[in-house]
Every structure is written in C-alpha cells, then in structure tokens.
Amino acid sequence: MSSSPPQAIHDFLNTLEKSTTEREMVKMTLSDPRKKPSEWKNVYIKPVQLKSGYRLNFVYRYSAKDITKNYSVEESVKLVNQMLQHDFYKADLFLSSASHHLSVTKNEKAILSVKKSLPREMPNLLHNKEKKRFVMADNNVYLHSLGITSTDGKVKSDKQDKFRQINKYVEIVDSIVKEAQLPNHFRIADMGSGKGYLTFALYDYLKNALHLSPEMTGVELRPELVEKCNTLATEAAFEHLHFTTGSIDTAELSSPDMLIALHACDIATDQAIARGIQANSKVIICAPCCHKQIRKQLHPSNDLKSITRFGILEERQAEILTDTIRALILEAYGYKTKVFEFISTEHTPKNVLIVGIQTMKQEKPNAVVLERIRQLKALFNIGYHELERILGLHNEI
Ligand SMILES: C[S@@+](CC[C@H](N)C(=O)[O-])C[C@H]1O[C@@H](n2cnc3c(N)ncnc32)[C@H](O)[C@@H]1O
Known part of the structure; x- marks a missing residue:
C-alpha cells in the first residue's frame, strides 16, 4: 500500500x-x-x-x-x-x-x-x-411477411425506422415485464392490434428470447387484419398468439395480466385502460392516439383562457390534460404510473407512453387523487373525462 x-x-x-x-x-x-x-x-x-x-x-x-x-x-x-x-x-x-x-x-x-x-x-x-437488438431480422417469418425484411432476411432500407421502433418498443416492454415481476405464464391483451407488427414482435421476444409462456390475444375491429394476423401466427408457429375481431370495449377476454393499447383512437384508449383496471391487470400500457373528447370541452373561463386561443396549443393542452387525467386515474386505482416519450418525435408525434404497474389492489379509487382530478377539471371547466365516465367516477369527481 x-x-x-x-x-x-x-x-x-x-x-x-x-x-x-x-x-x-x-x-x-x-x-x-x-x-x-x-x-x-x-x-x-x-x-x-x-x-x-x-x-x-x-x-x-x-x-x-x-x-x-x-x-x-x-x-x-x-x-x-x-x-x-x-x-x-x-x-x-x-x-x-x-x-x-x-x-x-x-x-x-x-x-x-x-x-x-x-x-x-x-x-x-x-x-x-453492436447495439443490442431485441428482435432478430434473420429467418424471421413475420417480419418478412409484414414487409420489413427482404427475402434474404435483411431489413429493407425504407423499413429501418420501423425496425428500430419495433426494437425500442420491445426493449421498453422487456423492462416493464421485469419490473412488474409477472409470472412465467401470463395473459396479454393487445387492444387495437392493427397489422400486428408490435404484437408479433413482443410475443416472439417473450416466448423465444425470455422463454416465458405468454398467452396473447390481439383485439381488432377490422376482420381482414384479424384473418391475416391469425394466418401469420400459424405460419410463424406462435401457438399461443391469437387475434379476434371485436371492439375494445366489448370483446370477450379472459382477464389479462397485461393490457396494451397502442395508438387506439381517441376514447378507445380510455375503453382499454378501463378494461385493464376492471380486470385488475398487473400492467397497463397505452400510447394514446388522437385526442378529441376533452378538446371539445376545453373552455376555461379564467386566466388560462389564453392557452386555448391558438389552435395547435389548444390541441396540445387538451392532450396533456387527457393523458394527465388518465395517469391520475391509474394512480387512484393503485398503479404506479409513468408517462414518457418512447420513440423520437421525428418518427411520429404520437409518442407518449403511459405505463401503470399495479402496486396494490384497490377496490375503491383513492379519494385524495380523485380530488386532485376534480380540481384540475374545475380549472379548465371540463365536464367529464371518458375514462372516469366508463368507471362510474364522473359523479364522484
Ligand atoms: C393506429 S392503429 C395501431 C395498430 C397497432 N396497435 C400499432 O400500434 O401498430 C389502430 C388500430 O386500432 C383499431 N381500432 C380502433 N378503435 C378500435 C376499437 N374500438 N376496437 C378495436 N380496434 C380498434 C384500428 O382498426 C386500427 O387497426
């Protein structure tokens, strides 16, 4: 020494x-x-x-x-x-x-x-x-079928962005799955699964990279997409991945442990979150899309009036309020909630992710959080938020 x-x-x-x-x-x-x-x-x-x-x-x-x-x-x-x-x-x-x-x-x-x-x-x-990739392009049946890779298994030059987004998404869900300590066998519902890019990639990663046993259901309004996705799931030998035609608010589902809704339109996001809360899902992940419901009600009569004077700023304010109230309602029901950007804004402006991980089961929403929501709504003169209406909270708040 x-x-x-x-x-x-x-x-x-x-x-x-x-x-x-x-x-x-x-x-x-x-x-x-x-x-x-x-x-x-x-x-x-x-x-x-x-x-x-x-x-x-x-x-x-x-x-x-x-x-x-x-x-x-x-x-x-x-x-x-x-x-x-x-x-x-x-x-x-x-x-x-x-x-x-x-x-x-x-x-x-x-x-x-x-x-x-x-x-x-x-x-x-x-x-x-080398940057760690969560989704491998080689010999990947679904990426090829979805047009991301060419016949030689390489990512097409005009699909590099999409491939990066898919990887980023899987990377984020990977950390959520680990934080939430989900069991080996768990159920996932992907609400508004669309063409299934992210659904397939996530199932593949959980099953083949993490060696978990997920049972995944994609819910989608458009039957032609559901049919294509089911055919592809069979081709890819993804035995426990299924797609069903239906609406987010009414589709039949066994209670999911993880509920995902990525870019489901306007109040479809609220319908999805509500189903997650009602099913006691351990994890709820959503990326909101268009925001119409609160915007129509945004009429502050106080000093905040100036915020809604300019169209684009009014739109952003409505988005912020809509998503803040979603995040607060999740908190009120015992979910530890994070809101963050998950892909760069150069790819899409719709890049906010709301993630709730249930830390305690809460039959009744937390009254202190509900009071915070009530005050926020009062400030902007908002009548109701669709998520509180579905959950029957609109008379309480
Ligand atoms: C913008 S796409 C997103 C697809 C996929 N989640 C993704 O992020 O790549 C939205 C999808 O949700 C579906 N959708 C919208 N509202 C729905 C509802 N209420 N029930 C089921 N599907 C819905 C649409 O048909 C569309 O395919």
Whole structure:
C-alpha cells in the first residue's frame, strides 16, 4: 500500500495505461464526487474496439441521463488524472486478475490498494460495438411477411425506422415485464392490434428470447387484419398468439395480466385502460392516439383562457390534460404510473407512453387523487373525462 500524493495517483495512472496497452483492463469507475451536490453521479469506463482502434468508452452518469464518449488511451489517462484532481475522490480499476482502488482524502492524500482476484471474464470488445437488438431480422417469418425484411432476411432500407421502433418498443416492454415481476405464464391483451407488427414482435421476444409462456390475444375491429394476423401466427408457429375481431370495449377476454393499447383512437384508449383496471391487470400500457373528447370541452373561463386561443396549443393542452387525467386515474386505482416519450418525435408525434404497474389492489379509487382530478377539471371547466365516465367516477369527481 502506498500513501503519499501524488505518487499514489501516478502509480494508479501508470497501471491504467499499462493495463490498456497489455489489453488487461476490464472496467473502471470514478466515484464519490468532490462537489456536493454534483452534476455527475459517477463515470464508468470500459475498453471498446472501434473502427478507429482500441479506445476507452466513458459513460458520464448524470442524475437524469448518461452521456457516452470514446477517447484514445492517451486522452483517457489525462482525463482520469484531471477528474481525480477536480471531480472525484475515488477510482476503482478492475484488471483481468487484480483490482486497484484509489482513494483521495479531503486533504489531498491519496491511498492506493491492490487486491489480487480470480481471473475475471474479459469484455468482448467487438460485441460492445453492436447495439443490442431485441428482435432478430434473420429467418424471421413475420417480419418478412409484414414487409420489413427482404427475402434474404435483411431489413429493407425504407423499413429501418420501423425496425428500430419495433426494437425500442420491445426493449421498453422487456423492462416493464421485469419490473412488474409477472409470472412465467401470463395473459396479454393487445387492444387495437392493427397489422400486428408490435404484437408479433413482443410475443416472439417473450416466448423465444425470455422463454416465458405468454398467452396473447390481439383485439381488432377490422376482420381482414384479424384473418391475416391469425394466418401469420400459424405460419410463424406462435401457438399461443391469437387475434379476434371485436371492439375494445366489448370483446370477450379472459382477464389479462397485461393490457396494451397502442395508438387506439381517441376514447378507445380510455375503453382499454378501463378494461385493464376492471380486470385488475398487473400492467397497463397505452400510447394514446388522437385526442378529441376533452378538446371539445376545453373552455376555461379564467386566466388560462389564453392557452386555448391558438389552435395547435389548444390541441396540445387538451392532450396533456387527457393523458394527465388518465395517469391520475391509474394512480387512484393503485398503479404506479409513468408517462414518457418512447420513440423520437421525428418518427411520429404520437409518442407518449403511459405505463401503470399495479402496486396494490384497490377496490375503491383513492379519494385524495380523485380530488386532485376534480380540481384540475374545475380549472379548465371540463365536464367529464371518458375514462372516469366508463368507471362510474364522473359523479364522484
Ligand atoms: C393506429 S392503429 C395501431 C395498430 C397497432 N396497435 C400499432 O400500434 O401498430 C389502430 C388500430 O386500432 C383499431 N381500432 C380502433 N378503435 C378500435 C376499437 N374500438 N376496437 C378495436 N380496434 C380498434 C384500428 O382498426 C386500427 O387497426
């Protein structure tokens, strides 16, 4: 153990440089920010092999986002040195069979300790280059049939965006499934499944990548789409994926554990959410589409009147209110609810996802949350929201 600054920092930086030259580095972190509160939480560093050569990949972890940058070894050593002087008190470097831990004290003393370890698995540098795909294009029957891939199994150039969206969607649902801790065998209802792009991709991922046993039903108004999707599900040998012709509000369904409604029109989203709440679904996911119901009622008589003066802003305000009330109603029924953008706005403006995960079963909605909704409606002079009407709350709120 050595303990006199800057020798310990020098030793640490020399080891960092040597371990990269000898391709021994596994990973490194800089932590314990010097300034409190700090804009960074920590910095995570790993080696990557890029076209330009061996580089160190820095992930700067901020509280609400990560920023990633790649540097040469020489630049990296300089940066780590600077960050140890100005930004962090701790650095931990993991090599193939040892780890080096540097700790700088508030009076600028540095302590370096080295621990031997059993051989660690080395990172796959080439693998780091590739973005993880949740849906594979090769030999994919449904992607080919839906026109995303050509006969050689490659994603068509004009379908790259769609393929990215499908992957992003599956990635998001993957994290929701894990957070909700759904059982191995569970039922999913996809309301307004349309041509089935996302339905097929999600079923495929859950069944063949996660090895779960989902039973999935797509509900769709248009019989010709239902027929096509059922034929395709048979071709793809997706035994427990079925499509049924019907309307979201009345289709016969066994209580789904997960209810999904992506871009179902206007109040069809409310009908879907209501069915999820009434069935006690563990997870409810919806991406609202057009918003007409609240817009017609938006007549604030107070200072907020100016917000509705300009058409496009009035439309956005109506969307915000509609989706806020949906999210609050989910909360009132015991769902931990998140609202976020799930694909970039350059692909579609309809990119808000409302996700509710049931954390407690609640027969009666929470009165405090209902009061919040009542106040919000009063502010904008809104008579009723379709979701509260379906759930019979409109007289309560
Ligand atoms: C914009 S598409 C979205 C399809 C798919 N969910 C997706 O995101 O790719 C909306 C679909 O919902 C269907 N739909 C709309 N209202 C419905 C309702 N009340 N019941 C069943 N299906 C409905 C439409 O026929 C259409 O196929």
